[in-house]
Amino acid sequence: MNIRTSDILVCGKSIKECLADIEAFHGFTAPGLVLGTFMVDWARELVGSDVEADAIVETRHCLPDAIQIFTPCSFGNGWMKVLDWGKFALSLYDKKTLEGYRVWLDLEKARQFPNIYNWYMHLVPKKELPLEVLTGTMIEAKREVLSSCAIRVTQFYESPKKGKIEICSGCGEAYPAVQGSQCLTCQGKGYYEKCQVSGVGS
Amino acid sequence: MNIRTSDILVCGKSIKECLADIEAFHGFTAPGLVLGTFMVDWARELVGSDVEADAIVETRHCLPDAIQIFTPCSFGNGWMKVLDWGKFALSLYDKKTLEGYRVWLDLEKARQFPNIYNWYMHLVPKKELPLEVLTGTMIEAKREVLSSCAIRVTQFYESPKKGKIEICSGCGEAYPAVQGSQCLTCQGKGYYEKCQVSGVGS
Ligand SMILES: [Zn+2]
Ligand SMILES: [Zn+2]
Numbered sequence: 001m002n003i004r005t006s007d008i009l010v011c012g013k014s015i016k017e018c019l020a021d022i023e024a025f026h027g028f029t030a031p032g033l034v035l036g037t038f039m040v041d042w043a044r045e046l047v048g049s050d051v052e053a054d055a056i057v058e059t060r061h062c063l064p065d066a067i068q069i070f071t072p073c074s075f076g077n078g079w080m081k082v083l084d085w086g087k088f089a090l091s092l093y094d095k096k097t098l099e100g101y102r103v104w105l106d107l108e109k110a111r112q113f114p115n116i117y118n119w120y121m122h123l124v125p126k127k128e129l130p131l132e133v134l135t136g137t138m139i140e141a142k143r144e145v146l147s148s149c150a151i152r153v154t155q156f157y158e159s160p161k162k163g164k165i166e167i168c169s170g171c172g173e174a175y176p177a178v179q180g181s182q183c184l185t186c187q188g189k190g191y192y193e194k195c196q197v198s199g200v201g202s
Numbered sequence: 203m204n205i206r207t208s209d210i211l212v213c214g215k216s217i218k219e220c221l222a223d224i225e226a227f228h229g230f231t232a233p234g235l236v237l238g239t240f241m242v243d244w245a246r247e248l249v250g251s252d253v254e255a256d257a258i259v260e261t262r263h264c265l266p267d268a269i270q271i272f273t274p275c276s277f278g279n280g281w282m283k284v285l286d287w288g289k290f291a292l293s294l295y296d297k298k299t300l301e302g303y304r305v306w307l308d309l310e311k312a313r314q315f316p317n318i319y320n321w322y323m324h325l326v327p328k329k330e331l332p333l334e335v336l337t338g339t340m341i342e343a344k345r346e347v348l349s350s351c352a353i354r355v356t357q358f359y360e361s362p363k364k365g366k367i368e369i370c371s372g373c374g375e376a377y378p379a380v381q382g383s384q385c386l387t388c389q390g391k392g393y394y395e396k397c398q399v400s401g402v403g404s
Contacts, residue, residue: 025270026279033278056393061364065278068227068270075277075284076235076267077228082277083393085386086364086378091394102394107369107376120376121367151394162263162288165323167309174309174322176288184287191258191285192293192304192353 011070036066043092046101055080058087106147213272238268245294248303257282260289308349
């Protein structure tokens with residue numbers, strides 16, 4: 001990392017701090033998050049720092065964590081929606097006007113940075129493209145592999161309503177009445193079977 | 203908060219530090235996250251600190267952030283799955299054996315703490331139950347409103363495969379080939395319309 005690169009601020013921090021934040025939250029320095037840091041940085045700048053922005057992320061892989069690390073939006077507070085659409089793109093938008101900006105990995109531009117293009121398109125085995133080399137290219141490229149566009153959000157901006165709660169006659173737990181006369185787990189759709197473990201349980 | 207309460211460690215931290223972490227990540231001290239802190243704490247203890255645990259959360263509201271704040275699991279790294287099932291429950295399980303523990307808000311036990319019961323069942327208007335009073339009751343109750351159970355996870359533990367990537371003939375972006383001959387947005391299912399903004403764009 002040269003002096004110029006280590007001096008710039010991304011999402012209000014040095015690159016080094018961003019990488020440390022990524023590792024602390026995500027567990028490792030995923031390349032998608034390094035790219036995502038520059039995407040969030042650009043989207044934030046376009047939307048304006050004075051705007052309360054919600055987020056939509058178009059993939060469930062990696063990128064949602066860039067939003068969660070570098071903006072106030074999280075999965076649990078509902079300000080970030082995640083679409084499992086497999087596209088490397090995110091949008092930040094004013095939650096009042098629904099106007100904002102979409103930022104995405106622009107493959108045409110990425111051709112200028114073969115490491116990034118080959119990584120994203122799965123054209124090179126992981127062992128032939130060391131992580132440090134790939135993230136180094138991303139830090140070099142910054143916004144040069146990205147494009148942005150002004151948008152107006154037309155769906156997925158609603159807060160999901162919680163609806164009527166009932167107590168399940170099967171398990172005694174609260175569940176959304178809309179699911180039927182029992183909760184999904186008691187309807188046989190659960191994700192677990194109970195185990196017998198001596199000395200544990202309530 | 204009395205001395206005994208402020209002394210105990212939850213998720214390896216003091217209650218005060220937990221509340222600060224919640225506010226920093228989630229934006230405010232949501233009651234669901236205060237309860238969630240004790241749920242994660244208990245599940246972690248049951249699973250064992252030496253186990254690499256993945257998480258499943260049974261509601262999209264609030265609770266996923268307790269997992270993201272107090273464990274290495276996040277939405278973006280895929281170690282946390284979120285089911286939109288509207289149940290206040292979470293599981294931590296060994297990703298190798300699929301064995302673990304489910305912890306949930308036990309309504310029968312919560313009847314001993316009317317503030318918690320009334321809050322969860324929407325039986326009292328928010329203005330009649332100040333946030334500090336509610337979270338105070340939760341910190342008082344700790345695990346006394348929770349139950350736990352040993353489980354073996356039977357589905358939702360897989361890492362979703364990324365599959366074949368193609369370049370969309372409509373927008374030129376990469377997308378999962380499985381979606382068809384164009385990406386979902388170009389098929390008209392997108393969440394935005396493009397705006398004309400002078401001087402912006404790529
Ligand atoms: Zn049930
Ligand atoms: Zn397309």
